[in-house]
Amino acid sequence: MAERVVPEPQRRRRRPTKQGVVLSRQLIVETALRLVGQHGAEALTVRRLGAALGADPSAVYRYFRNTDDLLLALADELIGRAQHGWRPTGDWRADLREIGLRIHRAYQAHPQAALLAAHRTTGRSHEIRAVEAILGVLRAAGFPDPEAVRIYHAFVDQSLGFAALDAAALALPPAARAADDEVWQAAYGRLAADTHPHIAATAPLLAADMRRSGYPYALDLLLAAVAARLPRPAGRPPRP
Amino acid sequence: MAERVVPEPQRRRRRPTKQGVVLSRQLIVETALRLVGQHGAEALTVRRLGAALGADPSAVYRYFRNTDDLLLALADELIGRAQHGWRPTGDWRADLREIGLRIHRAYQAHPQAALLAAHRTTGRSHEIRAVEAILGVLRAAGFPDPEAVRIYHAFVDQSLGFAALDAAALALPPAARAADDEVWQAAYGRLAADTHPHIAATAPLLAADMRRSGYPYALDLLLAAVAARLPRPAGRPPRP
DNA sequence: ACCTTACGACAACGTCATTGACGTGAGAAG
DNA sequence: CTTCTCACGTCAATGACGTTGTCGTAAGGT
Numbered sequence: 001m002a003e004r005v006v007p008e009p010q011r012r013r014r015r016p017t018k019q020g021v022v023l024s025r026q027l028i029v030e031t032a033l034r035l036v037g038q039h040g041a042e043a044l045t046v047r048r049l050g051a052a053l054g055a056d057p058s059a060v061y062r063y064f065r066n067t068d069d070l071l072l073a074l075a076d077e078l079i080g081r082a083q084h085g086w087r088p089t090g091d092w093r094a095d096l097r098e099i100g101l102r103i104h105r106a107y108q109a110h111p112q113a114a115l116l117a118a119h120r121t122t123g124r125s126h127e128i129r130a131v132e133a134i135l136g137v138l139r140a141a142g143f144p145d146p147e148a149v150r151i152y153h154a155f156v157d158q159s160l161g162f163a164a165l166d167a168a169a170l171a172l173p174p175a176a177r178a179a180d181d182e183v184w185q186a187a188y189g190r191l192a193a194d195t196h197p198h199i200a201a202t203a204p205l206l207a208a209d210m211r212r213s214g215y216p217y218a219l220d221l222l223l224a225a226v227a228a229r230l231p232r233p234a235g236r237p238p239r240p
Numbered sequence: 241m242a243e244r245v246v247p248e249p250q251r252r253r254r255r256p257t258k259q260g261v262v263l264s265r266q267l268i269v270e271t272a273l274r275l276v277g278q279h280g281a282e283a284l285t286v287r288r289l290g291a292a293l294g295a296d297p298s299a300v301y302r303y304f305r306n307t308d309d310l311l312l313a314l315a316d317e318l319i320g321r322a323q324h325g326w327r328p329t330g331d332w333r334a335d336l337r338e339i340g341l342r343i344h345r346a347y348q349a350h351p352q353a354a355l356l357a358a359h360r361t362t363g364r365s366h367e368i369r370a371v372e373a374i375l376g377v378l379r380a381a382g383f384p385d386p387e388a389v390r391i392y393h394a395f396v397d398q399s400l401g402f403a404a405l406d407a408a409a410l411a412l413p414p415a416a417r418a419a420d421d422e423v424w425q426a427a428y429g430r431l432a433a434d435t436h437p438h439i440a441a442t443a444p445l446l447a448a449d450m451r452r453s454g455y456p457y458a459l460d461l462l463l464a465a466v467a468a469r470l471p472r473p474a475g476r477p478p479r480p
Numbered sequence: 481a482c483c484t485t486a487c488g489a490c491a492a493c494g495t496c497a498t499t500g501a502c503g504t505g506a507g508a509a510g
Numbered sequence: 511c512t513t514c515t516c517a518c519g520t521c522a523a524t525g526a527c528g529t530t531g532t533c534g535t536a537a538g539g540t
Contacts, residue, residue: 004530011486014487015486015487015536015537017488017489018489023487023488045526045527046527046528047526047527055488055489056488057529058488058489058529059488059489061528061530062488066528066529067528118405119404119405119408119409120420123423123427123428128436128439131439132436132439135438135439136437136438145441145445146445148442149442149445149446149449150454152446154458154461156454157454158398158401158402158454160405161398161400161402161404161405162397162401164359164401164405165358165397165400169359180360180361183361183363184361184363186363187364188363188368196368197376198372198375198376198379199375201379201385202385202388202389205389206371206389209390213397214390214393214394214396217393217394218397221462221465221466222461222462224465225462225464244518246518251518254506255505255517255518257520258519263518285496285497286496287497295519295520296520296521297497297498298497298519298521299519299520301497301498301499306498307498
């Protein structure tokens, strides 16, 4: 075996599979994302990927060393899609908000991949572009470098953390997912007011709120706090 | 088959295994945590768990319906450990800060398990106690119920999101972990100032900051923003 | 038109979660 | 102290999983 994987730029022979498909890293990544989007959490296996591609499962290993290698490629693809078409407006707060929501949205669209990929540092092109963009927004806003870096770190990890958390909920097998949902109705809805006064008082609010993502609100909180730390409050008053 | 699992309080016959171990839910949970702590996340399989217990793998199914059921028990155990010995001080901001840091710390102590458990809603006793405590702190601070619930949601999910993200970094195999670390030195340290001015300007700061967790800073940002929304700013001015 | 070799296909291995059947010994009943 | 029964540990089997070694073939350079 040793080296099954030939680097993409050196590929020359593109033999079609039995079913007539010409494989490539890009096609495999796209197919994997589609697979996850259409058939949910547990659909991302090498065997099913092979079937979806119209190829033998082992053909995938001609393009990726293993599933982890494929996963990093998926991760960078997701970052790329999150950024696709984004332009800075010059309003740092609106820009960060948009980037955060885009990351979250891109990952929610492919929960199973997101769950596995959100915590990896790829160091690949799309990730680098995102880091540069976010740091650019913060430095242009007037934050000194050490604070810009700290805010960058908190902002990105908050986005990825929520993205992974919310993706995990979407990626659960349907049964476990329904059970998670039910918990807020059942277990928390039935607690007595004398033993659990605070839960009892807010149970309906809880059940409703926990169905949504907590990210948009958490993002706004973070941005509000960051705005309050801006050295010269440049024209935009903190939100009430 | 139908009902293999007998509820814990009704168990009477405790036959020892061939190797003389007397099983119980608690013993299985503790063994699972130890297994995961010693041999990594991928060591948590029913087969290896059986081996570590000194029992046939299928014996686990006498105590947990499936691996997901076991996972929820692990998750609740971690929440319980995070809360162990905590007492409210009456200072809502200090209390929330302490709870957040405790959650983060407890999960970092078992990164492999945290990674699997952080995103599950268990609805079990330890989790319920934590929810009640956090809601209590917020309502006592004077937040109206709808806002208390929203803040609870953002606070908890941010804590769990960071906990899972940081746990994931700790849980990587040493080689991959060093590689992830190296990315910030290597890939990001070498980018040219004319193509990536912002990364180039902050590369050493980035490399240093990304080695630590972004959570404490993000937590302080969230608490600062929350403090700014308190209806009557009760005695504690927002941090500068 | 030849030759090399990239790469798709096949078959196999070991591990996984899970289940049905079995039998044994602990504990209740008298 | 004996008997009964069923809880629960064990065994065997199933189908899906990732991954690898081997082989044949056709694509592309010469």
